Amino acid sequence: MAVFFKILRFDPELDKRPGFQRxxxxxxxxxxxxEGLFYIQERVDGSIAFRSSCRAGVCGSxxxxxxxxxxxxxxxxxxxxKGTVITLxxxxxxxxxxxxxxxxxxxxxxxxxxxxxxLARDHPPEKERPQSQAERERINNVSDCIMCANCYAACPISxxxxxxxxxxxxxxxxxxxxxxxxxxxxxxxxxxxxxxxVFRCHTAFACQKxxxxxxxxxxxxxxxxxxxxxxxxKRRR
Amino acid sequence: MRNFNIIVVGGGLAGMRALIxxxxxxxxVALFSKVHPVRSHSIAAQGGINAALxxxxxxxxxxxxxxxxxxIKGSDYLADQDAVIRMCAEAPERIYEMEHWGCxxxxxxxxxxxxxxxxxxxxxxxxxxxxxxxxMLLHTLYGQVVKFxxxxxxxxxxxxxxxxxxxxxxxxxxxxxxxxxxxxxGRLEAFQSDAVIFATGGSCRIYGNSxxxxxxxxxxxxxxxxxxxxxxDMEFIQFHPTTLFxxxxxxxxxxxxxxxxxxxxxxxxxxxxxxxxxxxxxxxxRDIVSRNIMxxxxxxxxxxxGYVLLDxxxxxxxxxxxxxxxxxxxxxxxxxxxxxDVPIPVQPGAHYTMGGIDTNSLGACxxxxxxxxxxxxxxxVHGANRLGGNSLLETxxxxxxxxxxxxxxxxxxxxxxxSSEKVLNDTLKREEEKLNRLLKSDGKEKMGxxxxxxxxxxxxxxxxxxxAEGLKxxxxxxxxxxxxxxxxxxxxxxxxxxxxxxxxxxxxxxxxVADAILRGALARQESRGSHFRRDFPKRDDxxxxxxxxxxxxxxxxRLEYAxxxxxxxxxxxxxx
Numbered sequence: 001m002a003v004f005f006k007i008l009r010f011d012p013e014l015d016k017r018p019g020f021q022r023x024x025x026x027x028x029x030x031x032x033x034x035e036g037l038f039y040i041q042e043r044v045d046g047s048i049a050f051r052s053s054c055r056a057g058v059c060g061s062x063x064x065x066x067x068x069x070x071x072x073x074x075x076x077x078x079x080x081x082k083g084t085v086i087t088l089x090x091x092x093x094x095x096x097x098x099x100x101x102x103x104x105x106x107x108x109x110x111x112x113x114x115x116x117x118x119l120a121r122d123h124p125p126e127k128e129r130p131q132s133q134a135e136r137e138r139i140n141n142v143s144d145c146i147m148c149a150n151c152y153a154a155c156p157i158s159x160x161x162x163x164x165x166x167x168x169x170x171x172x173x174x175x176x177x178x179x180x181x182x183x184x185x186x187x188x189x190x191x192x193x194x195x196x197x198v199f200r201c202h203t204a205f206a207c208q209k210x211x212x213x214x215x216x217x218x219x220x221x222x223x224x225x226x227x228x229x230x231x232x233x234k235r236r237r
Numbered sequence: 238m239r240n241f242n243i244i245v246v247g248g249g250l251a252g253m254r255a256l257i258x259x260x261x262x263x264x265x266v267a268l269f270s271k272v273h274p275v276r277s278h279s280i281a282a283q284g285g286i287n288a289a290l291x292x293x294x295x296x297x298x299x300x301x302x303x304x305x306x307x308x309i310k311g312s313d314y315l316a317d318q319d320a321v322i323r324m325c326a327e328a329p330e331r332i333y334e335m336e337h338w339g340c341x342x343x344x345x346x347x348x349x350x351x352x353x354x355x356x357x358x359x360x361x362x363x364x365x366x367x368x369x370x371x372x373m374l375l376h377t378l379y380g381q382v383v384k385f386x387x388x389x390x391x392x393x394x395x396x397x398x399x400x401x402x403x404x405x406x407x408x409x410x411x412x413x414x415x416x417x418x419x420x421x422x423g424r425l426e427a428f429q430s431d432a433v434i435f436a437t438g439g440s441c442r443i444y445g446n447s448x449x450x451x452x453x454x455x456x457x458x459x460x461x462x463x464x465x466x467x468x469x470d471m472e473f474i475q476f477h478p479t480t481l482f483x484x485x486x487x488x489x490x491x492x493x494x495x496x497x498x499x500x501x502x503x504x505x506x507x508x509x510x511x512x513x514x515x516x517x518x519x520x521x522x523r524d525i526v527s528r529n530i531m532x533x534x535x536x537x538x539x540x541x542x543g544y545v546l547l548d549x550x551x552x553x554x555x556x557x558x559x560x561x562x563x564x565x566x567x568x569x570x571x572x573x574x575x576x577x578d579v580p581i582p583v584q585p586g587a588h589y590t591m592g593g594i595d596t597n598s599l600g601a602c603x604x605x606x607x608x609x610x611x612x613x614x615x616x617x618v619h620g621a622n623r624l625g626g627n628s629l630l631e632t633x634x635x636x637x638x639x640x641x642x643x644x645x646x647x648x649x650x651x652x653x654x655x656s657s658e659k660v661l662n663d664t665l666k667r668e669e670e671k672l673n674r675l676l677k678s679d680g681k682e683k684m685g686x687x688x689x690x691x692x693x694x695x696x697x698x699x700x701x702x703x704x705a706e707g708l709k710x711x712x713x714x715x716x717x718x719x720x721x722x723x724x725x726x727x728x729x730x731x732x733x734x735x736x737x738x739x740x741x742x743x744x745x746x747x748x749x750v751a752d753a754i755l756r757g758a759l760a761r762q763e764s765r766g767s768h769f770r771r772d773f774p775k776r777d778d779x780x781x782x783x784x785x786x787x788x789x790x791x792x793x794x795r796l797e798y799a800x801x802x803x804x805x806x807x808x809x810x811x812x813x
């Protein structure tokens with residue numbers, strides 16, 4: 001049994017516009033989309049480009065559109081997809097470097113802009129900073145993000161407004177705002193409250209749908225909005 | 238020509254930890270990585286990181302000395318004891334540092350870092366962040382690198398990702414820089430540097446049945462090896478006992494640490510039937526558990542295709558969700574089973590290269606100005622068999638040490654002279670010619686075919702059980718593959734993001750590292766740790782308590798031997 005991969009290909013140095021190319025892939029039981037891509041690269045057409053590393057759904061390299069859904073190629077089994085033609089496209093809203101490889105610099109620059117590192121107020125103690133299990137639980141989901149950029153590519157606001165921070169950066173800010181050890185929550189809220197921050201979100205929930213780890217950046221948006229609103233109420237009093 | 242004080246090659250935990258030391262010394266540092274740092278294989282580490290913190294109720298009696306003893310016994314006495322003692326002594330400080338930098342460790346009830354039992358350890362000393370410890374450590378350290386990039390109040394930090402380092406430049410026995418390929422444009426460039434640190438991870442993708450990320454080809458070991466730096470103890474390849482049947486995706490040792498059982502096809506905990514795992518059962522060290530799984534399968538206790546079961550059902554849904562959520566997700570996505578309801582089909586898989594670039598206990602190599610740390614290096618702290626939870630520890634302890642050593646070396650050093658620029662330009666020219674030859678070759682050999690053949694030979698004949706006949710045959714076949722590699726032809730000649738070209742370059746490294754593994758394994762006529770010879774089933778301290786040192790030559794690795802540092806603990810028989 002075989003399936004067909006229909007891949008949107010583009011080399012900006014050679015091609016005027018992107019175009020689909022079809023490849024036949026012999027199917028093995030349990031075969032993933034990533035394994036299919038390697039089959040094409042190693043046996044059929046070495047010029048095809050895609051990112052990969054862990055092949056176990058944890059490194060975030062292989063986010064892409066598979067049959068128009070945001071997925072990781074490595075954890076998508078071919079048999080789980082309907083039909084015998086599988087359409088692959090690069091993450092939209094990002095410049096294409098080649099084929100399925102996109103330029104993630106806009107994504108990373110927003111990630112960096114929220115200061116993605118702990119900023120404590122106190123000097124560190126000799127041993128660990130204590131944190132209760134309940135406090136640790138509050139950063140459970142927000143620290144699980146694998147930075148695949150699927151949410152960023154899916155977000156309709158990020159797609160039309162390049163200044164918007166986007167779902168990942170906001171989730172990343174919340175990762176530290178919600179951390180009991182961080183002492184710069186106010187500064188972090190200032191970073192994400194402007195016109196390109198949380199209030200720009202239209203709650204389309206595209207990020208939530210696109211996340212392969214079932215995380216919910218829109219929940220972080222809501223959390224931070226609530227905190228910012230509470231803060232301004234307190235200031236008025 | 239762009240120049241730096243320190244170039245770090247590799248963006249995993251060891252590389253980034255080393256980079257920070259350069260920044261702390263106000264130096265101009267650059268990190269070169271094949272992939273973006275957060276895609277490094279460190280991300281895949283699950284179970285945890287060891288330190289004798291004594292946070293667990295059963296761990297209050299734990300100590301640095303006991304951690305060192307367990308590590309040395311686990312290594313089957315091949316580890317250098319001074320290096321092990323240093324690693325264990327610095328462990329608590331490094332872990333508290335990661336915590337201070339924000340690493341979200343799981344917590345005990347009193348708010349301290351939680352610790353769990355792990356294989357071969359006398360006390361629960363493995364600190365963890367659920368079953369995503371590598372992920373949390375790597376993201377924390379990447380955050381620190383971003384901080385240093387932004388603040389730049391000390392040194393200057395530059396990260397160059399999607400660059401493949403293809404050569405080091407050596408001027409009269411001193412490393413003076415690197416040549417690297419920009420994977421996006423396909424252009425080669427030479428960079429001058431006062432010191433270079435290789436933190437490029439392991440080589441287990443040489444094996445077909447591997448837990449490793451596809452990026453772990455061994456090219457990072459091959460590049461210094463080609464330049465005359467020896468590789469140490471390469472025959473010691475760790476097979477992790479529990480990887481998903483079929484895909485070899487890792488199932489953490491933490492699953493057994495939390496109480497999981499290994500069962501044969503009769504539903505028995507078969508490890509009780511083997512003398513070396515009788516007492517410790519599922520938490521015996523990895524070499525022993527992997528061997529006994531294979532023995533059980535050979536004796537008919539396995540399931541069709543060759544696997545046994547890892548049963549977590551009795552641990553309960555709450556503990557699985559809290560401590561092993563990632564394992565549950567992996568099992569559902571890749572094996573179609575939910576471990577809450579069904580046992581997991583597992584088999585051993587190639588997991589870790591104990592050997593690597595020969596370094597001393599300061600992380601320095603035999604070529605001046607060149608350093609290595611992490612899995613790519615062999616200090617040696619793991620000897621013939623690494624304990625779970627010690628690899629993450631090695632990355633941050635020896636990453637820091639290698640960064641410090643390189644930093645101190647650079648500060649004390651005179652500026653590079655004009656001769657080094659000439660050497661760099663010559664090296665660049667040589668790499669350029671090599672790349673052009675590859676791109677223009679009309680050879681008929683295919684990268685993917687050669688890689689698959691190498692993967693199969695190594696998995697079948699250089700795995701958990703070895704013998705002279707199998708190893709000799711494997712060596713003949715790898716030698717033939719090295720010959721055929723010269724006639725490799727690419728289907729695409731463009732330079733931009735040409736990944737076939739990238740994998741072909743890396744395959745050249747894999748084959749030479751495979752040759753070093755096989756020659757080391759064939760020569761070592763004893764069984765020690767992960768290296769088990771059916772024809773020499775006993776450990777032989779009289780002849781073989783020594784490190785293998787492999788030097789590159791066109792005809793294959795040339796072997797020498799070096800003594801093991803034994804200070805505190807005399808070799809004894811190993812039982813668990």
